[in-house]
Amino acid sequence: MTDKYAVIGNPVEHSLSPRIHRLFASETGHALTYKGFYSERDSFVESINIMRSTGFLGVNVTIPFKEEACALADSCTDRVVEANVANVLSFRDGKILADNTDGVGLVKDLEENLGFSIASKDILIIGAGGAAQGVIGPILTAVPASVTIANRTTLKAEALARKYEDNHLPVRAVTIKELENHEFHLVINATSSSLHGESLDLPVGLLTRDSLAYDMMYGPSAQTFLNSAFIAGATRLKDGLGMLVEQAAESFFIWRGVRPQTRDVIKTFRQGK
Ligand code: ATR
Numbered sequence: 001m002t003d004k005y006a007v008i009g010n011p012v013e014h015s016l017s018p019r020i021h022r023l024f025a026s027e028t029g030h031a032l033t034y035k036g037f038y039s040e041r042d043s044f045v046e047s048i049n050i051m052r053s054t055g056f057l058g059v060n061v062t063i064p065f066k067e068e069a070c071a072l073a074d075s076c077t078d079r080v081v082e083a084n085v086a087n088v089l090s091f092r093d094g095k096i097l098a099d100n101t102d103g104v105g106l107v108k109d110l111e112e113n114l115g116f117s118i119a120s121k122d123i124l125i126i127g128a129g130g131a132a133q134g135v136i137g138p139i140l141t142a143v144p145a146s147v148t149i150a151n152r153t154t155l156k157a158e159a160l161a162r163k164y165e166d167n168h169l170p171v172r173a174v175t176i177k178e179l180e181n182h183e184f185h186l187v188i189n190a191t192s193s194s195l196h197g198e199s200l201d202l203p204v205g206l207l208t209r210d211s212l213a214y215d216m217m218y219g220p221s222a223q224t225f226l227n228s229a230f231i232a233g234a235t236r237l238k239d240g241l242g243m244l245v246e247q248a249a250e251s252f253f254i255w256r257g258v259r260p261q262t263r264d265v266i267k268t269f270r271q272g273k
Contacts, residue, residue, distance in 0.1 A: 003030075004055055005255065006037040008047060009062035013038070016218075016241075016269065017060055020248045023268070024260035028252075044068045048089070048096070058090040058255045060248070063192070066130045073098035082137045085130040088251045099254055102131075103138030105247030106188075106216070106240075111142065113242045113266065116186065116212050118142035124179070125149050126200060127190035128156040131216050135190065136164065136171065146170045150179055152191075179203050187234070189215040189225040199224045207234035216240040242266050 007017040013036060021034035037059070039047035044065045051059060061069040066085040070076060073086060074095040080086045086098035110116045123144045125132050128151035139147060147170060151157035157173035164171035174182075180203045187207055193200055194217060207213055213229030213236065215222035222239035229237060245262050253259040 001055065003032040003057050005032060005034045005058050005060075006051065006056060007034075007060040007062055008037045008039050008044070008051070008065060010039055010041055010064060012036040012062065015062065016244060017062075017248060020245055020265060020269075021252065023265050024249065024252045027260050027265075028256070028258050030256055030258070032256075039065070045072060048072060052091050052096075056091060058088065058251075060251055061087050061089060063130075063195075066134070070098055072096060079103065079137060083134045085134045087134065087247065088254055090255060099251075100134050101247040101250035101254070102134040102243070103136075104250055105245075106135045106243045107138045107142055108246040108262075109240075109242035110186070110212075110214070113246075113263070114212070114238060118144050118186070120145045121185035122146050122183070123148070124182075124184040124187045124206070125190050126187065127151055127192075128153070128160045128173075129190070129192065131192070132190035133160060135188070135216075136160070140164065140169055140171070144170070146172070148182075148184070149173045150176050152176065176201070179206055182206065183208055184211060186212045186214065187229060189213075189217075189222075189229075191225075194221045194224045197224075199228050202228045202232035204232055206232045209233065209235050212236040212238065214238050214240070216243060218244055241269055245269070 018034050025032050069086040076098045079100045080098045088099040090097045121144050149157040154175045161171045161173035211234050213234040215225045218239040218241040226237040245266050249262050
């Protein structure tokens, strides 16, 4: 029987993950299937149980189930314990193992694909939900000068920052208002504002011409934030397509023990193929 994998989410029909993993499978010569699996919001555990009982070996987990995936697992890697969210589940020997490859995917995309070195840079993350939680630890391992978290609900940003501040890491929370008169080398949108058709008000001067504005979403969903970033001063604008492909490659490595090449896959999607 061919090995089975999937991405589970709600919504899931527009996910590029099935196409990405099929490209990885053909590149590495691995025989597997990978499909999108829709789950009702209140049926995540049942959906996972169905997948396990029908022979799936692993799943990627996307919005809105990353926190539930973390809670459901029998064992979690250190990066899941730290982030409290998981985007990869492996089903082995009757157990569920959780990992998080979003953060390493983002760092790889920034440093290797986009040539943006995080070391000594001032970084702003907007948002304090699961998407932000998943990437702060890996960003810190690349030794930035500072990581600032700004969120509409300030208390959430403060709670997230405190975890790192308590360990003497250079993370702080600010209110959106306090962003005025601050400049960052990299501004990452980790909010879901564009999913609700809303834009973020970024103060002019937040980004300079040399700064990079990065949306963790890809395609049209990233455009609202990137337009705001352009108006706020940035000329380097990137969506999260590279991050998506890199986190997928790390997931593939966890499941299959082989790390696929990513550059041509990113290029294929950038060319709209
Ligand atoms: P997830 O955990 O999947 O990332 P979430 O918990 O809903 O999703 O978090 C989404 C993030 O986007 C939060 O930081 C949220 O801000 P709040 O904590 O204030 O809710 C942010 N967000 C969503 N819509 C937003 C909007 N219109 N403007 C600003 N921030 C928004």
